[in-house]
Amino acid sequence: MSTETGPAIEPAQMPDGVRVSGDVHVRLEHVDKIFPGRGRRGVPQAALKDVDLEIRRGEVFGIIGYSGAGKSTLLRLINGLEVPSSGQVLVGGHELTALGERGRREVRRDIGMVFQQFNLFRSRTVAGNVAYPLKVAGLGRDERERRVARLLDFVGLLDRAHDHPEQLSGGQKQRVGIARALATEPSLLLADEATSALDPETTGEVLGLLRRVNRDLGVTIVLITHELDVIRAVADRVAVLDAGRVVETGSVYDVFARPQTEAAARFIGTTLRDRPSPATLARLRATHSGRLVTVRVRDQAGFQTRLARTFLDHQVAAEIVFGGISELQDRPVGGLTFELTGPDGAVDTALAALRADGVDLIEEPE
């Protein structure tokens, strides 16, 4: 695939040898965003409530939430297309709220943005689209052409430079969108549901490109999505946004392997069959008379051995009836549902022993 073979272009601001250098790139402090209601009698809508967020330089930070959770608003606060109703937004040390519109425009030139619907200029060629931010930044024609060629090479579309956007496929359009977003060599890239309009295969292609942008060019990426698979594929850390609030933040593994909130748990359920659904459970009950217990599979050494030994010690027969195990950030995550049968009280003592041993298990309701 051509996207994988393009020569690397100069890193924008690559921290030497360190991918995530640890210093804060974007910080949101107690951010509220309230939109005035539509019309005279409109009720004001709170899109974001008391959001605190810290995005480190060089990382891929995912923000996941259902539609209407406030993701797009959050992203637009970072490049100053929206201003918070209260609270502070700091990008690269600049406090956007204190800058005024003119100052925010300057900051925006160091922030690229990629959109779900690509938002390419139909009146311009592929090269013209990529050159646009460079024109805005006031670069000369020669320098513009040099950079456009380099960027199109990077995204594997050098041969389409003189085509118009409508001649391209969805994936190609998004690659142009990414090239355009990178034109001014920004240190930060915002991706607004960048793959949601693409088919699964093209999604993989575009996510691969984003990963390359992060690893090869050292660009910090903030991406919002409603798909956990996108987060799994590229993000280092993640925030779960639910009804305008950040309900969980942390490494992708920690958040989704040990979800503390219902919102996070729902997302893991969408990509992984880690627990039987009520319908599945009803079918299982019809054919299995024993107690049904789901054990969360996590990154724990000797986990299965301990499980097997405990069941054996208590003379409990354990039959796997449902389950799914996958990987998050190269570590296992999932759930296995067992049908447990044994002498009176043996199942209870076995379960107690496992709980005491730190095994996360759920007794499925009757």
Place this chain on the structure above:
Amino acid sequence: MHEFLTNLPVYREAIRQTFYIVLISVSVGGLLGLGLGLVLYATRPGSLLANRPVFVLVNVLVNVVRPIPFVIFLTAIQPIMLHTIGTTIGTNAVTFALSLSAAFAVGRIVEQNLLTVDPGVIEAARAAGARPISILVTVLIPEALGPIILGYTFIFVAVVDMSAQAGLFGGGGLGDFAITYGSQRYNWPIVYISVATIVVIVQAGQFLGNWLARRALRR
């Protein structure tokens, strides 16, 4: 036909006058209208340079002027014409009035076509750090250029139509020629030759407009 041939110099002069009136009106009115359209678009609530008082003022002005029939409009602005160009009759007076009238029509057409541009494209330009004025000129107009050209073509035809009334104010042109040399003298060939000439001018303008719009849209 003999009558027509003797009046050939008048016919030529009438064509020249029609072209003079139409080309200047479309150019001046077109430029003024482009400005009006951009102001209407940009000051609309929620737009790039949202400014409610300006928007309401311009919007009402356009709505008030546009329904006025041209002949009445020309009469109504005679005091303004006296102040600015010093006369209320003749080719220049008609051209002045027609330019103004066209400007308001063009303003609305430009505004409407700019409104059809995908807001996402504007957001992309804003995200690139472009200033509002720059977005208007380098993004919105190019994105809406095809329909805008067709809108101008429509205005061109309307101006040719309205220019036929120039004779009422001593403005000359083909309409005047058709009436004073044609119908009023029961000289029907002159009427039909004038009509045919106007049809040719309109067709040529429409053809050129379609061609330019197609190029802008690349279809």
